Amino acid sequence: MSAFITVKNVWQEYGDQVVLERLNLRINEGEFCTLVGASGCGKSTFLRLLLGQERASRGEIHIQGQPLTDEPDASRGVVFQRYSVFPHLSVLDNVALGLELPRAPLCGRLFGADKRLARDEAAQMLTKVGLGHALDKYPSALSGGMQQRLAIAQALIMQPRVLLLDEPFGALDPGIRKDMHALLLELWHETKLTVFMVTHDLSEGFSLGTRLLVFDKVRLDPHAPNAFGARITYDIPLNSDRRATRAAVEALPSHISGNLHPAL
């Protein structure tokens, strides 16, 4: 079986500065990859490449055999550490926006029955992430954890195949972070999402991922610290039980698995 995402000899350079060099990866659909490494080692750069925000200087990234489009689109959802939600829209509209934008190319909003349907769907998604009580609030009235819940709901309403998370819980305190981990795993189990998550927290990387990718510089020239870029130095399969559970569920005929509640 060919991999869902293939990264072939990818380099990323900004002028003289080499950030990433010789990246080669094959990632299957449904994997939960956590990306760890020191600050400035190119984890976020790699995420931006996957998002289409930047184009690799050399090499290619393919999704299902197709080269990656070089601008962000609806097939890849994203959650940043900050500024992921729109301050001028209520919680409900923040999520409904994702349903409105693709369907209304002219004025960007739906009216009447279509709008009600979109809002109902958005409200369901928000209830699932635990924001059912805050539909009419503005994001500024939410705590950091709630804002990230909102950002996740906003990304998932598009039913993307890939979800990119750039230190999504970096600014949250430990208790809230635990809740967010549970939520994220639950959502990952329900969908066939392939997740890439950049994190500074090693234990988070180990406990969440089914695959841990460590970014580090292999070569270092002390006189020219920017001459060499980071590579993936460790590629560790993790939590094989979760991966197996998931594979087993997927192997079941759809009329059975459709009724299964996600096993955690």
Next chain:
Amino acid sequence: MRLINRHPDRSGRLLLILLPFALLLFAYFTGSAQRLANNPNDKLLPSATQMAAAVDRLAFTADKRSGNYLFWQDSAASLKRLGMGLGIAALLGLCLGIAAGTLPLFSAPLSPLLTVLSMVPPLAILPILFITFGLGELAKVMLIVIGITPVLARDLEQRAREIPPELLIKAQTLGASTWTLILRVVLPQILPRLLIALRLVLGSAWLFLIAAEAIASTDGLGYRIFLVRRYMAMDVILPYVAWITLLAWLMDLGLRQLTRLAFPWYAGAKA
């Protein structure tokens, strides 16, 4: 206690707000009373009764020649010009600002142009406006538009740039095109800032209006002030100036309330 840590309480605050105004009025009216005691025909510092009489004559008595109530006619003419000028400038500034602030391809030619244009002193090109647009309403409105559009556009361009790039990327992952992204993400976030920018340029807008009216007009608040200057009619000029100030202050207040009511999210999002 250090001065920096001392705060006025509610009543003290009100007192402190009113105090400078009361002092100014007191200084004026003592000066006026003194001069009028020396010379009852003095025109420089008219008394409150003299000003009230002038206002009564202009605002509540029909003009003998035209049958109009000049004060209200002046106010209406001026406000119409100001409103049109501000409206057109706001619309132009919004379009230019958003185009230059969000679209790199538009920013490259627009930004330097706007910077240069905003340096042209609008009053210096007033003669050009009178030559090209004639002495009618258009030239006066155009002066306001030309005077404040570059300022508005540059400010809004800056504000549009300050929208975090994460939000623009997020919108694209939600399926936005350039057009719907501007419509649903950039525009709503810029509108409250437009109202704030408008408040800041109100002063300049009035300046250009009065200047244009002083030079070529047959009515308007600025026209009247410069007309009665020939007779040293301070009893008319001072109430007119006070009226203009009041109008400007009310517009500022109105814009502030509008920002608060129409964009309730804005105050929270700034913090």
